[in-house]
Amino acid sequence: GGDEWVSGAFEGVGMTEVVGRTSLVEMLALLESADVVVTHDTGPLHMAGITSAAVVGIFGPTDPRGRLPQRENTVALWGGEGFACRPCYDGREYAPCRDNGCVRQVTPTMVLAEVQRLLEARRTGVALPPRVITPEHTPVRHPGLLQIGVADGVVDGDRSEG
Numbered sequence: 001g002g003d004e005w006v007s008g009a010f011e012g013v014g015m016t017e018v019v020g021r022t023s024l025v026e027m028l029a030l031l032e033s034a035d036v037v038v039t040h041d042t043g044p045l046h047m048a049g050i051t052s053a054a055v056v057g058i059f060g061p062t063d064p065r066g067r068l069p070q071r072e073n074t075v076a077l078w079g080g081e082g083f084a085c086r087p088c089y090d091g092r093e094y095a096p097c098r099d100n101g102c103v104r105q106v107t108p109t110m111v112l113a114e115v116q117r118l119l120e121a122r123r124t125g126v127a128l129p130p131r132v133i134t135p136e137h138t139p140v141r142h143p144g145l146l147q148i149g150v151a152d153g154v155v156d157g158d159r160s161e162g
Contacts, residue, residue, distance in 0.1 A: 035122060036115050040103075041067055049074065054118035056111060060103035061089040064132050072127040075114050079105030081134040105135050 001020040010017060022030060028047055031037055037048040040058045048055045049069025057068055057076045064076035080086035080102025088095035088102075114133070121128050 036118050038111055038115065045069070054122060056114045056118065058103065058106050058111065060100065060106070061087055061094055061097075063087040068130055068132065070130055072129060073118055073121060074130040075118070075128075076130075076132045077106045077110055077114065078132055078134050079103055081105070107135075110135065 004020050007017055007019050018027075018030065024047075027044065028051065031044065031048045031053055032051040034048075034051075034053040036054040036056060037044065037051075038056045038058070039045045039048065040060075041062050041064070045055065045057050045067075046069065049071065054073040055069060055075070057064060057074070059067070059076050059078040060080055064078050068074055068076045083102055085095055085097070086102055088097060110133075118128070120126075
């Protein structure tokens with residue numbers, strides 16, 4: 001119920017809004033009826049983890065390892081690769097942040113690509129292992145700091161030129 005403030009962001013999108021209008025049992029049934037659930041690291045992510053729906057979790061301040069449901073057909077998109085402040089959540093408080101760059105780094109294109117991948121896996125009966133994906137690009141480069149990029153499970157570090 002405390003999340004109604006976000007409802008305005010979805011005006012005109014052509015969806016059915018249920019923010020603050022479902023019980024836990026109704027929310028579980030709704031999640032179970034979905035082919036793919038897309039959510040950030042919040043209660044519905046963890047609830048979706050006990051359903052048969054595929055899950056795309058969007059992470060920024062928190063590390064998805066240990067938070068992403070550990071079952072097939074789940075993927076975490078974790079922004080902020082190379083940010084010195086990542087992860088900025090210590091389990092109790094978030095570090096001060098003005099632009100939320102780590103979450104903004106996860107683009108709609110990335111999310112839709114994973115949704116399509118999971119839908120195709122479901123259509124063909126393939127079970128995909130859980131995985132964490134970080135964007136290979138970093139919109140903010142800091143001269144002299146080690147930048148780490150992950151592509152296909154390979155960690156590659158290089159010194160930024162600026």
